[in-house]
Amino acid sequence: MTYCCALRLEQGLVLISDTRTNAGVDHISVFRKLHTFGIEGERFIALQTAGNLATTQAVLGHLQNSLTLHQEPNLYTVNTMFEVSELVGKTLRRVLEDITSNTQEQMNYSCSILVGGQIKGEEMQLYTVYPQGNFICATTDTPYFQIGESKYGKPILDRALHYTMPLDDALRCSLISFDSTLRSNVSVGLPLDALVYHKDSFVIPQGKRISEEDPYFTQISKQWSETLRRGLQELPKPTADYGL
Secondary structure: EEEEEEEEEOEEEEEEEOOOEEEEOOOOOEEEOEEEEOOOOEEEEEEEEEEHHHHHHHHHHHHHHHHHHHHHHHHOOOOOOOHHHHHHHHHHHHHHHOOOOHHHHHHOOEEEEEEEEOOOOOOOEEEOOOOOOEEEEEEOOOOOOEEOOOOOOHHHHHHHHHOOOOOOHHHHHHHHHHHHHHOOOOOOOOOEEEEEEOOOOOOOOOOOEEEEOOHHHHHHHHHHHHHHHHHEEEEEEEOHHOOO
C-alpha cells in the first residue's frame, strides 16, 4: 500500500509520498513514488504513483523511453498540463491492456497517478489520473488530492487546509497528515519524499527525503501529539445527561 498527497495552492505545489511497498507480510521494500521531470526555466512536472508497482514502473518506463528516443508526443513536447495528464492516462491504459486480457483482471494491476506541475505560459495544475485513463483537476474549492491509504490523513486536511494557505503552513499540514497515517497504518512507512514547487519559478526542486532520524519531522510529530492531548483536556466537560 502507499500514501501520496498533493496540494495545489495559490503560491505553489506541495507534494509528499511515502516509499513503502508490500508483497506479503514478510516482504517489505522501499521504492520511490515521487518522480520529477522538467526543463529548467520552461516546465516542471511531477508524478506520484500508488497501486501495482509493476504497472507504475512500466508507465514511468514508457514515459522516460519516449523522452530518450524523442518520440512524439512526450512530456517535454506537449503544450499544457492537461495534455501531460492525457499522455499519462493513455500510457497507463495501454500498459494495462498489454498485461491483461479483461477488465476484471485489470483490477489486480491497477494504479492511480497524481500529475502536477506547470508549463511556461500556462497555469499551474494538479490532476488525479485513474486506472481507466480518465482524470480530474484540482480546483480552488478542492485544492488537494490523495491516493492510496488516504483516510487517516484526510481529517487534518479537510479541517485546516485552504487554497490561500502559505506554503510553509501547507507543508506542516501535510506532514501532520502523514504522521497520522504512519501511526494508524503499518502499510505506509518512512522514508517520505517531499518537495515544494513555487508558482511561476520553473525551477525543478531537489526535494527532501525524510527518514526516521529527521529532527524536524520528529519534532512536529511529538508536538502534534502533545497538542492533541492538551486540546482534549481543554474541551468542555460532558454534561450530566451524558450519564457521567
